[in-house]
Amino acid sequence: MEKIKIETTQNVDIEYDIASVGDRIVATIIDGLIMTGYILIVVLIMVGLRGPGDWMLYMFIVMYLPIIFYSLLCEVFMNGQSFGKRAMKIKVMRLDGRQPTFGNYLVRWVLRIIDVSLFSGIVALITIIVNGKGQRLGDIAAGTLVIKIRDKERISNTAFEKVEEAYVPVFPEAARLTDGEASTIKRVLKLKNNEVENITEIENKLANKLKAYLNIQSQHGDRQFLQILLKDYNMLNGKL
Secondary structure (H helix, E strand, C coil): CCEEEEECCCCCEEEEEECCHHHHHHHHHHHHHHHHHHHHHHHHHHHHHCCCHHHHHHHHHHHHHHHHCHHHHHHHHCCCCCHHHHHHCEEEEECCCCCCCHHHHHHHHHHHHHHHHCCCCHHHHHHHHHHCCCCCHHHHHHCEEEEECCCCCCCCCCCCCCCCCCCCCCCHHHHHCCHHHHHHHHHHHHCCCCCCCCHHHHHHHHHHHHHHHHCCCCCCCHHHHHHHHHHHHHHHCCCC
């Protein structure tokens, strides 16, 4: 399986598995089957109702609009996944390791017309194979790629972490962290020795960057410092 190293906004390199062409094709097929099933259901309803002309027009709108916007709506509201992507355990992510914005998803959706619709996916297939990062034209333009979610650990872009009610923050500076920065801390803390070789180096690099960024002096070890900082962030921002 191809891998890619992504440098986060904290200048920390994290390695991800690139979604295979096969996974993306199967995900597209699953999504196609879902949309086909939806169309059949709407058609059956239309045939059963046999309403006036205007009603039939409304039904056609109900049938086609969700199909047209299917991939965009799914990725926006399902954290970078469609139902097919979720089934294949793959998702869309930005090249800087952060959660894509609506604009990123919109660019991918618009260029999907060229990548997939007009040429039956041939353009997307060729671009993904040649690109080297598993990107189709929409991904290249949007600055995104599709990664494989690890079986034992779903990659999460949420910074939420359960904190005890009586917990007292150690570093009030943690309130200045963004969700993306706190999410990076959480992802680094979840890395395991069998997944990356330089986990200690990654923790040290991230800890030093955050100490400099937040102007914090700490005698804690790198991993302990990151754990405390993440708890402080959640407590100070009310993310319980």
